[in-house]
Amino acid sequence: MQLSKIFRYPWFLFSILVSCYGSLKTGFSLLQHGHRLDGKVIQSYAEISFLDCVTECLVTPRCKSVNYFKGANFCESNYENKTTAETRYMESAGWVYSEKEHWPKDLAGACLKLNLSNQREM
Numbered sequence: 001m002q003l004s005k006i007f008r009y010p011w012f013l014f015s016i017l018v019s020c021y022g023s024l025k026t027g028f029s030l031l032q033h034g035h036r037l038d039g040k041v042i043q044s045y046a047e048i049s050f051l052d053c054v055t056e057c058l059v060t061p062r063c064k065s066v067n068y069f070k071g072a073n074f075c076e077s078n079y080e081n082k083t084t085a086e087t088r089y090m091e092s093a094g095w096v097y098s099e100k101e102h103w104p105k106d107l108a109g110a111c112l113k114l115n116l117s118n119q120r121e122m
Contacts, residue, residue: 027054027103036067036095038088040080048075050096051107057100058108065099067092 042063045056050068053075057063060077064084067076071094081099082089089097
């Protein structure tokens with residue numbers, strides 16, 4: 001019964017999808033491909049998606065940035081960022097660097113499930 005009410009108002013479903021997907025555009029546009037922050041790791045995660053990596057950082061108060069190696073689905077959360085540890089920010093093939101401030105805090109909430117399937121295309 002409830003589904004029939006939702007589908008009567010397709011704009012409702014559309015607005016949910018647009019708000020979740022649209023909010024990630026800025027974060028993806030600020031990715032630093034071919035870079036990482038070395039030696040400032042809080043924790044490492046194996047076999048994790050990029051968005052799960054970012055989500056782990058968002059829910060970790062001490063985290064300021066992440067390094068992600070796509071080929072191995074390997075994540076590192078960092079307690080510094082490239083501004084506070086600029087001598088440790090370096091070129092590193094295959095890595096992607098991103099800062100916590102680049103991502104909406106609600107990524108760790110309601111929009112997360114919608115975005116995980118989309119992330120696999122990254």
